[in-house]
Amino acid sequence: MAMLPADDQDQYTLETRDISPVHLLTKIESFSRLWKHEIQPLESSEFESGDYKWKVTMNLDDSGDISVSLCMVGTSSLPTSWEVNAIFNFFLYNHISDNYLCFRGKARRFHAINPECGFSKLITKKSLTDVSNGFLFKDKCVFGAEVFVIKKQPPLVQTVCVHHVSNPYKHEWKISKFSKLEGIWKSEEFSTGGYKWNIEMYPNGNGRACGRYVSIFLYCVDSESFGCGKKVNASCHFTFKNMLNAIKDHSMEGWGYVEFKAIDEMRDSSKGFVVDDCCTLQIQLSVVALQDEALIK
Incomplete structure (x- = not known):
């Protein structure tokens, strides 16, 4: 599978997993029409994790790379100096092997100035739409996400x-x-x-x-x-x-x-x-x- 250069993969590590994502699972039908009609960025429904609300967006840039972002929503009710640390994992379902390709991210910091973090270059459109890779089947694609909030607590001394x-x-x-x-x-x-x-x-x-x-x-x-x-x-x-x-x-x-x-x-x-x-x-x-x-x- 033609993935991205190694220097773009320092944002995540790759692994395969049989268990489906626990927080978000989105099934896209007529996937090719998204690019044809330039329906982007593609936004997921809001979901909750760690007492906060989130959404995921996918976007195709001019070079043909697909980026994925996680954004906190409903932050207006949080204190002015709010800050949340979380680990974001993104998933693509492989219809051939019946498992998920997991892009396991690192701990990220979300705050008022930057409530959004993600993977700037996740996968190429060519790799995603190549049916031999298994991510696209009968013009259908399934992606998912997990967000694990790192709770702040008094340190163990x-x-x-x-x-x-x-x-x-x-x-x-x-x-x-x-x-x-x-x-x-x-x-x-x-x-x-x-x-x-x-x-x-x-x-x-x-x-x-x-x-x-x-x-x-x-x-x-x-x-x-x-x-x-x-x-x-x-x-x-x-x-x-x-x-x-x-x-x-x-x-x-x-x-x-x-x-x-x-x-x-x-x-x-x-x-x-x-x-x-x-x-x-x-x-x-x-x-x-x-x-x-x-x-x-």
């Missing part, structure tokens, strides 16, 4: 604060009667970095690890009261203490693990993790608090 807790929290918990624990074991709450935390452990596993691994997770108690957009990052180091050899064993870093430690290994007394049905869980937690509070002003 964000305050971001990042701080690092240089001294990590270190603690260990002695867990008694390990073999008899079921469901979830929860540690007592502790505070560090300005937040409350606890550890949740599934001695018999959770989810896919059920019956195979001990599952363990770090939980931020205060997260239930966090506002929208607030985040807290924490670096957590879990360790099961080897009580036979007085060394640390099987440590991992992160917020939690479904498959932290194999249950069979925990229950093997020769491994030293459970002695006299007791084990010790050690934790080292550093908090980097990223507070992202969104405010409307």
Whole structure:
């Protein structure tokens, strides 16, 4: 299809779409008579979008290029310094492929001095009237338009604060009667970095690890009261203490693990993790608090 030079297409981007335009659909019969009798510009009926009224005009210039414009109507009731920002899309129906060629425009500003914006060189008359392109069928043409008003609203103002807790929290918990624990074991709450935390452990596993691994997770108690957009990052180091050899064993870093430690290994007394049905869980937690509070002003 013989379209316009690329330097004229910076006003829009081209794409095809199956869905018809939502705001305006105009069917033109005896299309050839418009040019023969110089019935132009061709104006659409008024339609409404974004609480404003609009109309579309098509015009053929002397060079054979067709221009399309969107104009606000009924602006006399608006304040003297009115201004509306909107995105204008224009459509041509293709009778052959049964879809629409969409000329997707950029955001435009409409105001009292210039209430009209559009595409100065949309398509040539030759391309539009060439029946092999599909826009004209039995001298009928269908075009449409969409207008999306960009509503003005108070900006979203964000305050971001990042701080690092240089001294990590270190603690260990002695867990008694390990073999008899079921469901979830929860540690007592502790505070560090300005937040409350606890550890949740599934001695018999959770989810896919059920019956195979001990599952363990770090939980931020205060997260239930966090506002929208607030985040807290924490670096957590879990360790099961080897009580036979007085060394640390099987440590991992992160917020939690479904498959932290194999249950069979925990229950093997020769491994030293459970002695006299007791084990010790050690934790080292550093908090980097990223507070992202969104405010409307």
